[in-house]
Amino acid sequence: MKQEKLKIGIIGLGRMGLVHAAIFNSLPESEVVAVVDPALFPAKPLQMMNPKIKVFKSIDKMLKKMHIDGVLIASPVGFHIENALECVRNNIPFLMEKPLALNAEQAQPLIDELKKNPVPNMIGYMARNIDSFQEGKKIIDSGALGKIINVKGTVYVSQLFKQGKGWRYDPKISGGGVLESQGSHLLDLLYWYFGPVKKVNADILSVYSKGIEDFSHVVMDFESGLKGWIDASWSVRFKRKMELKIDILGENGNLAISDDSVDLFLDSPVGDYKKGKTYLSANELFSGVHIDISGAKFTYQDQEFIRAIMEKDSTSPSIHDGFHIQKIVDSCYESASNDGAPVFIK
Amino acid sequence: MKKLDKILLGHNPLFGVDHLSQAQGNAKDQKFENKNALTDILRYAHSKGVKAMMMSTHPRAQVILDIIEKDPVLKDDFTVYPLLPYVVKYVRASNEKGMFNVVKDLLGQAGTGGSLSMFMSGLSSLVGGNLYKTIKILIDIEMLPFKNHKLGAVFMHDGLVDLALGLGCDEAFDVFRDHIEKKYSVPGGLITKNVPMLVDTLDARGWEEYLIMAAFNKTGFYINPSLELTEKTLKKPGMNFIPMSTLAAGAIPPQEAFEYIGQFPEVKSVVVGMSKKSHIDQTVDLINQNIR
Known part of the structure; x- marks a missing residue:
């Protein structure tokens, strides 16, 4: 049946x-x-x-x-x-x-x-389902990069160059600006890759919006001891679509992941990953799906x-993962309101 | 179905869109902000036999349409293939003010670009719930910029086609095709990222002839659910297929790309973005060698 x-x-x-x-x-x-x-x-x-x-x-x-x-x-x-x-x-x-x-x-x-x-x-x-970030997860989990030294991430999109209209730009309904909206994708990817965050120092800036931020910069310490930073804005030019990028520096090499490419360099080969440069383009990462509406x-x-x-x-x-991201975002706003003072994630 | 132009100039490079690299797209965008650069590339393409262009109602489309309309050679010998609607514009606007207000404001544009009766008729059909009448009026409003131009076919954007396909709103395809054929006397085509699923749906609606534009290349890039199934679908009777993304965003050398496309007799036209004269020379030669 x-x-x-x-x-x-x-x-x-x-x-x-x-x-x-x-x-x-x-x-x-x-x-x-x-x-x-x-x-x-x-x-x-x-x-x-x-x-x-x-x-x-x-x-x-x-x-x-x-x-x-x-x-x-x-x-x-x-x-x-x-x-x-x-x-x-x-x-x-x-x-x-x-x-x-x-x-x-x-x-x-x-x-x-x-x-x-x-x-x-x-x-x-x-963003966890974007082919390139999936591939990035495999590389990081393989340990090919050796001890990770630091990580940085950016997310930019050309979305707002004047006061926005609609619920997204009303903090009472949206909860925040670019950090809560697009920046949280980046925070989720870094949490997925490197585990929970322990502490943040954040700076935010509103240029076009009232009561929410158009630019944000966050320095973060992970529970693992790893340090990193992210930068997010919806008010940069020439980004027709949201552009996520993560750069990871390890003792055995570098890994740069964007929405449509994976760029790996290793000093020594590890498992399936060869010495030197491995570059995977959108074409090599693509696989067909049952139906594509606005992206696989x-x-x-x-x-x-x-x-x-x-x-x-x-x-x-899961929602539990989303709760950790929410606490990071809240802590960033708290830090930014105290001139970038460190805030520990509760 | 009437014969379409063999080579359609794609709009993306001239509008600054590069699906693989935003940086490259931006470089092209800056180049073609210059009207002389646009005129130059259109005239050169025309001199090499590329006498048609596909375009959405992107803000730059109006500049291109003005160039064509005022050019002594292009005005009578250049065919436009509109692509409706320019989805990005509506997505941004509906995020800001909600979809109803977007449609209402769009109908308002008809008051300036079209006629008061178009606006009144659109508004009353929207409020009165006459959905298909509203769709037809929205199509007519989107078609206003093209009114002084020779048309080849009119396509529905994949953003909308695939949404309607997924939502089971497939009657909209009949409404679109029939309205375009009746009012503009050219074929109404559909662009999609999901060729086999769309064709199955059209078959269930009793379509016997299709005009479909979609990504098609030997590496399977941007092709869903698989290249194998899409190749099979292409061979159906009644199929008129226009491939795009033929070079798989630069991953396939042009010679190899068009040899592959040439294996499919159902392909009589191809859309290709070209922004350099050397690229036009090479591409036109290869398409003429491989596509009959």
């Missing part, structure tokens, strides 16, 4: 909600049966074109009326926690867009609830969530 598809509900039909809805609706194991959005557009037109998708004004109404196997939360950040709590209380696995919350304090009830009822959960730090990284992410639902398993990255 053909196995029934998992029924997915989408909370928030903005750009990310639409992308995930399109992927979940076309994967062989899942289908989208409901969307929740208080705004009628584009939810109503979507329902007109695909009558299998029902539209609700609240998550509560959707869960009362429909059988749902998993939820994608893509509402504005300020509403993430209340939506996720609703899922946990109803035993429904959820994938939440990043970042986790306005701050760690707001997120604490969700962490507590998940301890009591650990439904499969995932946070949308999709989102497809991999949604497939991982489906796997977690089916196997009742934990995911990478």
Whole structure:
């Protein structure tokens, strides 16, 4: 007998909600049966074109009326926690867009609830699914670089050159500026590669925005003893798309990873990695996916969530991982408000 | 289906887009901020037999359209293949003010560039929930910059095609194709990153002829779910296929790339970004040798 598809509900039909809805609706194991959005557009037109998708004004109404196997939360950040709590209380696995919350304090009830009822959960730090950063993880875990001396990361995009409009630029709903928005992708990658962060010193600058930062610079100490820094801005020119880059210096070589390349240099060969330069381009790293909508990284992410639902398993990255990132971001804001004084992650 | 131009000049290099390297894209962007450089490359391409260009409604498209319209040679002998909509513009705007307001503001543009009746009709269909009428009016608004130009075909952007494909909104493909054919008397084509899945969907809708543009190259770069399945799909009866990313972002030498494309008789046109005269010379020769 053909196995029934998992029924997915989408909370928030903005750009990310639409992308995930399109992927979940076309994967062989899942289908989208409901969307929740208080705004009628584009939810109503979507329902007109695909009558299998029902539209609700609240998550509560959707869960009362429909059988749902998993939820994608893509509402504005300020509403993430209340939506996720609703899922946990109803035993429904959820994938939440990043970042986790306005701050760690707001997120604490969700962490507590998940301890009591650990439904499969995932946070949308999709950079872990970019081919080049996956390859980077393999190289780092192989130990080929020897002892890591330091690490630096940058994330830049040409997004904002005047006061922004909409919820992303309102700190009461977004929780922060570029550090919370794009910088957190970088923090997640470094946490994935090198483990938890112990201490930060941060500096932020607002040029175009009020109440949120357009530029941020963070010096970080990892629990492992490794030191590094990151720089993030959404107000630099000539970056049509978000550009993530990580440079790692090790005793046996260097590794530079960008969105579409991996550049490794080793003094001595280690395992499968040869001495000298190894360069992998986007072309060599590419592999086809079931459906590509706005990049394979989102497809991999949604497939991982489906796997977690089916196997009742934990995911990478989980809400717990997102909580650590949230605490780093909070600590950065605290440090920046104290002239860059060191702040230990609680 | 009517015969399309064999070589379509791609817009990316002239708009400063390089999928492999933002730095290279930026260099090209700066070069082609200069209108003389744009005119020069368009005239040279035309002199070598490249008499068509695919373009979105990127801000620079208007500059290119003005050059074509005012040029004594190009104005009567250059065909434009519009690509709708310019997704980046809408993504940015909808992040700021929500999708409904983007559509409403877009309809507002019809008041200046089109006609008041277009605006009124669009607004009433949007408010009244007449979705397909709204789509047609949005298409007409996007088509306004092209009104004085010779058209080859009109394509729907992959950002929108693939979203509609995934969401199961495939009736939109019929609406798009039928409207383009009826109103503009040229074929309506679809650009996609997911050729086999799209063609399966169109088959289920009863399509017997397709005009599809997608990445196609021997290394399988940007091809989903696999090169093997995409090659098989290309061979279906009724297929009119225009490959792009033929050089796999520079990974395949041009000779090898076009020899591979030449093995598929379903390919009668190719879109290729060219920003240097030497590149035009070499590419045109290779395409003419390999594609009949």
